[in-house]
Each structure stands twice: as C-alpha cells, then as structure tokens.
Amino acid sequence: MQAMDFLTQYKNALFLIGVLLSLAIALAVQVRSPLDAAQPDGPSVRLIRMWAMTAVTPLERVTHAIGYSVGHGWSDYIALRHVRQQNKDLQQQLERMRIEEAAISEDALQGRRLQAMLGFREKYVGSTVAAQVIGASGSEQSHILTIDKGMRDGLRPDMPVITQDGVVGKLRDVFPSTAEVLEINDQSSGAGVILASIRIRAILSGTLTGRVQIDNLTADSRIKPGEQVLTSGGDQVYPRGLPVGVVESIAPDPDHQPYTAIRIRPAVDLDRVEEVLVITGMQPEMTPDAQHDLTTAAAQHAADLSAERLPGIYDEQTGGAAGASGATGTTGTTVTPAPAVTPHPLPAVHPDRFTSGSTPPADEMTPGGANSSASGQQPQPTQPGATK
Amino acid sequence: MVTRSYMSRREVEQQRFSIPVTVLVPVGAVLLQVLLPRVFAGLAILDLPFVVTLFFAISRRSPIAGTATGAAIGILQDVLTGQPIGVNGMAKAVIGYAGASLGSRIDVENTTTRTLLAFGFSLLQSVLLYLIERRLLGIRAYHMQWLHELLRAAANTALALPVCLLLDHARHQE
Numbered sequence: 148m149q150a151m152d153f154l155t156q157y158k159n160a161l162f163l164i165g166v167l168l169s170l171a172i173a174l175a176v177q178v179r180s181p182l183d184a185a186q187p188d189g190p191s192v193r194l195i196r197m198w199a200m201t202a203v204t205p206l207e208r209v210t211h212a213i214g215y216s217v218g219h220g221w222s223d224y225i226a227l228r229h230v231r232q233q234n235k236d237l238q239q240q241l242e243r244m245r246i247e248e249a250a251i252s253e254d255a256l257q258g259r260r261l262q263a264m265l266g267f268r269e270k271y272v273g274s275t276v277a278a279q280v281i282g283a284s285g286s287e288q289s290h291i292l293t294i295d296k297g298m299r300d301g302l303r304p305d306m307p308v309i310t311q312d313g314v315v316g317k318l319r320d321v322f323p324s325t326a327e328v329l330e331i332n333d334q335s336s337g338a339g340v341i342l343a344s345i346r347i348r349a350i351l352s353g354t355l356t357g358r359v360q361i362d363n364l365t366a367d368s369r370i371k372p373g374e375q376v377l378t379s380g381g382d383q384v385y386p387r388g389l390p391v392g393v394v395e396s397i398a399p400d401p402d403h404q405p406y407t408a409i410r411i412r413p414a415v416d417l418d419r420v421e422e423v424l425v426i427t428g429m430q431p432e433m434t435p436d437a438q439h440d441l442t443t444a445a446a447q448h449a450a451d452l453s454a455e456r457l458p459g460i461y462d463e464q465t466g467g468a469a470g471a472s473g474a475t476g477t478t479g480t481t482v483t484p485a486p487a488v489t490p491h492p493l494p495a496v497h498p499d500r501f502t503s504g505s506t507p508p509a510d511e512m513t514p515g516g517a518n519s520s521a522s523g524q525q526p527q528p529t530q531p532g533a534t535k
Numbered sequence: 536m537v538t539r540s541y542m543s544r545r546e547v548e549q550q551r552f553s554i555p556v557t558v559l560v561p562v563g564a565v566l567l568q569v570l571l572p573r574v575f576a577g578l579a580i581l582d583l584p585f586v587v588t589l590f591f592a593i594s595r596r597s598p599i600a601g602t603a604t605g606a607a608i609g610i611l612q613d614v615l616t617g618q619p620i621g622v623n624g625m626a627k628a629v630i631g632y633a634g635a636s637l638g639s640r641i642d643v644e645n646t647t648t649r650t651l652l653a654f655g656f657s658l659l660q661s662v663l664l665y666l667i668e669r670r671l672l673g674i675r676a677y678h679m680q681w682l683h684e685l686l687r688a689a690a691n692t693a694l695a696l697p698v699c700l701l702l703d704h705a706r707h708q709e
Contacts, residue, residue, distance in 0.1 A: 159598035163632045166606050170621035177619045178672055199614040210570050284616040285569035287579045291617040355677055418576035
C-alpha cells in the first residue's frame with residue numbers, strides 16, 4: 148500500500164527518471180568504442196535514421212524543388228545584367244589559365260616521371276556522381292548535408308564529396324535514394340592534409356562551432372596565414388591534392404599545449420553548397436580526358452619555350468614577346484600563346500631621325516616644310532615590355 | 536484588492552489539443568528546423584523544437600505529458616541531425632517536465648512570464664546539452680560559450696512569443 152502511495156505521489160518524477168535512464172542507456176549503446184568508420188551507427192540506429200530520412204526526404208525534395216525553381220527563375224531570367232562583360236572576363240581568365248597551365252605542365256610531367264621512378268602509387272579521380280543538396284542538419288552541433296543520391300546510384304559510406312572549389316566532406320550514412328554528407332567542419336569529422344608550400348602534414352578536424360582547424364602541430368614560424376591547405380591522401384578517404392582551404396589564423400591552443408590551433412578558411416562555402424560531386428571511384432592512371440589535356444598543355448609549353456629561344460619578335464598588339472609573356476602569364480593581358488604576329492624591328496636604343504616610324508606620313512609633309520625630325524620632336528618608340 | 540487572473544484553475548486544467556495538432560506541430564517544427572538553415576545558415580541558432588516543447592509543456596501542465604512530448608521531439612531531432620539519439624531527447628524531456636511543473640503553479644498566459652520562461656529554459660537546455668556532451672559522451676572539446684548561448688536564448692525567446700500566440704489558437708477549450 149505504501150509502495151502504491153509512493154508511486155502515485157512521485158509518478159511524475161519517476162516517469163522522468165525512467166525516460167532519462169532509457170535514453171542514457173541508448174546513448175551508451177551508441178557511443179561504444181571502437182566505432183566502425185564505415186558504419187558510425189549500429190544496425191538498429193541506422194534503421195531508425197533510415198526510416199526517418201525516408202519519411203522526411205519527399206518533403207525536403209519538394210521544398211528544395213520550390214526553392215530551386217524560384218532561385219533559378221530569378222538568376223536565369225532576371226539577374227542577367229553584366230553577363231556579357233562577365234563572359235568576356237571569364238574568357239580572358241580562361242586564356243590566362245591556359246597559359247599558366249602550360250607553364251606548369253612541364254613540372255607536372257617531371258613529377259610524374261619521378262613518381263614512376265620511386266614506384267609511387269598515385270591515385271586519380273576516376274568516376275564521380277553529381278548530386279544536389281536537399282537538406283541540412285539544421286543544428287549548430289552537427290554539420291550534415293542530405294543529398295539526393297544514394298545506394299542505388301552507387302554511393303557508399305566514406306566516399307569523398309567535393310565541389311569545383313574543393314573538399315566538402317565525406318559520406319556518412321547512405322540510404323537507398325539519399326545520403327548524408329559529413330562536412331569537414333563537423334566536430335566528428337577529420338582529414339589528412341598537407342600545407343602546400345612547406346609540406347608539413349597534419350590532421351584537420353571540425354570544431355563544435357562549425358570551424359575547421361588543425362590542432363596537432365606545434366608552433367612553427369613557417370606557417371603563415373594564407374598558406375594553402377591540400378588533402379594529403381594519407382587518410383585513405385580523400386585523394387591527394389584537393390584544395391581544403393587556406394590558413395586563416397594561428398594561435399596557441401589552450402586545451403592542448405604545446406600545440407597550436409591553426410584555423411582554416413574552407414575553400415568551399417559550406418553554408419551554401421548546392422551541387423556536389425561524390426567521388427565514386429579512384430584509379431591509378433589519369434582519365435583519357437585529363438591525359439589529353441596534360442599532353443596538349445605540355446605541347447603548348449614546348450612551343451612557348453621554342454618561341455622564347457627564337458630571336459625576339461615584338462608585336463604591337465601584345466606589347467611583348469609572345470613566348471615570354473606566355474611563360475610568365477602574370478601581366479593580366481589578353482596574350483594568346485602563339486599568335487600570328489607581324490615581324491617588327493627591335494626598337495632603337497637611341498632613336499634619331501633615321502629610326503623607323505620617326506618620319507611622318509607623306510600626306511602630312513609639305514615640300515620645303517619642316518618635319519617632325521627637323522623640329523626635334525622625335526616619336527617615342529614602343530617599349531618592349533609595355534603592356535596594354 | 537486582489538487581482539485575479541482571467542484564467543481560472545478549472546480552465547487551466549482543461550486545456551487540450553487535437554491529435555493532428557499534437558502530432559503535426561512537433562513534426563513540422565523539427566522539419567522546419569532542418570530546412571530553414573538551408574535558406575539562411577544563421578537560422579541554425581534558433582531551436583524551434585525547443586519552443587514547441589516548451590509551449591506544449593506549459594499549456595498541458597502535465598509533467599508526464601511534457602516529459603513524453605519533449606523526449607519524442609528531441610529524439611526526432613537527434614535522428615534528423617545525425618547526432619547520437621538521446622542527446623536532445625534527454626535535454627528536452629527535462630525541459631518538458633520542468634515547464635509542465637511550472638505551468639501548473641504560475642500563470643503562463645502572461646507575455647512577461649512567457650518571455651522569462653523561454654529565456655530561462657533556453658539557457659537550461661544549453662547547460663543540459665553541455666553536461667550531456669561533456670560528461671556523458673566525454674567530448675572534451677565541447678565548451679560552453681556563454682555569449683553565444685545568451686544570444687541563442689534571446690533568439691529563441693523572440694521566436695517563442697509569436698509561435699506561442701499562434702499556437703494558442705490551436706487549443707481546445709472544453
């Protein structure tokens with residue numbers, strides 16, 4: 148009887164304690180270690196998540212479709228101002244990048260030869276699946292995206308997810324028609340990286356506040372803000388050389404002395420990812436397209452080197468040697484790599500009245516009159532290195 | 536002169552919600568919480584499921600119902616956010632219990648009371664999440680950022696007032 152009274156009197160508190168105990172046990176079961184990297188959740192938890200995702204996905208798809216239609220309706224039909232200028236700028240940028248690519252292709256080929264000599268097994272991106280982001284975790288504690296491709300499209304857990312700007316994260320849970328992407332700024336995320344110029348390897352991880360940082364390096368004066376961070380390939384998840392971000396700041400880590408907290412600004416705007424590529428396959432050789440591009444660039448570079456070694460031929464249109472400016476590629480001019488130039492003589496070091504171009508056109512000359520040479524006004528020759 | 540609340544004790548105990556409201560509002564809140572940050576990432580600071588948990592708890596004034604509602608909403612939130620199932624479930628179960636216990640003792644129809652409740656319980660939830668993550672799950676990197684949590688509490692309070700006014704219309708008065 149007393150027991151019944153006790154239960155009646157404290158039924159609310161007992162119910163709360165029961166619920167909390169159940170959930171605590173559930174948590175203890177889930178966070179058991181060691182965790183399988185490919186299956187972060189147990190079978191039962193995964194099943195629950197799959198049911199929930201299956202129920203939510205149609206709504207997310209509809210919401211995404213509406214947002215996509217509205218957003219792209221605006222951007223495709225209304226916000227088209229300055230597109231011509233933008234297109235022109237992009238074409239110029241593309242030309243510059245082709246020149247720069249030609250300049251580095253020789254180094255790339257040399258690197259591949261050295262790797263072959265050392266027996267290094269490089270892996271290249273073999274196949275990708277494009278997907279659209281249809282949902283997010285909606286919490287500051289976790290940074291997870293939902294994409295509209297899943298197991299039926301060949302996706303598997305741990306596959307890397309990228310955009311054209313760099314690394315987004317990797318697949319966490321893969322369901323039949325959707326998948327969850329664990330972003331690199333999630334607190335449970337990690338990746339092997341390398342600092343591009345000083346070649347220091349490190350482990351990158353996400354923080355609770357959604358930032359990305361390296362916290363396993365001691366203070367090093369060579370690490371400076373602006374340093375490029377690339378994937379190292381050592382984690383067996385991300386292929387080597389993908390851009391991750393740049394070093395934003397370096398500060399002592401109060402929690403892990405004597406290590407430093409190197410904050411990274413991600414190359415991808417992780418809050419605004421719309422479309423992603425899932426790397427579904429790696430291969431030891433380059434794809435035929437990439438191989439063709441590299442061969443073309445190498446041939447172009449060889450042509451540029453030959454042009455550099457020929458006697459200087461100056462082009463008024465470009466204001467410099469085609470080969471030379473092509474090799475540097477930093478002047479920002481619209482230089483084409485091997486244009487059909489009209490030969491011109493070299494500019495005189497000390498121009499005088501006999502210098503080419505100093506005589507005015509015949510229709511401007513008068514018999515017995517003074518010309519520009521006589522008046523002492525000599526035209527200035529075009530400077531070889533001048534750019535437009 | 537003694538001021539009387541416009542709501543009598545009898546009315547207090549008779550507040551009920553229809554089954555569609557009971558089911559759809561929490562589910563809708565969790566879905567919105569998942570979808571809204573896709574539109575604007577800063578909206579992740581809001582916790583719409585928390586607001587709904589608090590509203591149902593203080594409206595029903597039943598600690599058992601408040602605990603069950605909070606636990607269910609929290610578990611659904613955990614499932615969709617990829618967190619270990621139970622983190623939000625435990626925190627929101629406590630919020631539901633405490634909200635319902637307070638709701639049966641004070642007048643929670645008052646805007647000032649609601650403001651204080653929303654702000655205070657939002658901070659309580661932050662503390663609970665900190666304890667769960669740090670002590671129960673052993674995540675040592677989890678730090679309490681008080682300024683951020685105060686901002687979150689203020690944002691949740693600002694959200695709670697119009698949401699509660701809206702949901703007031705969904706009540707069944709018997």
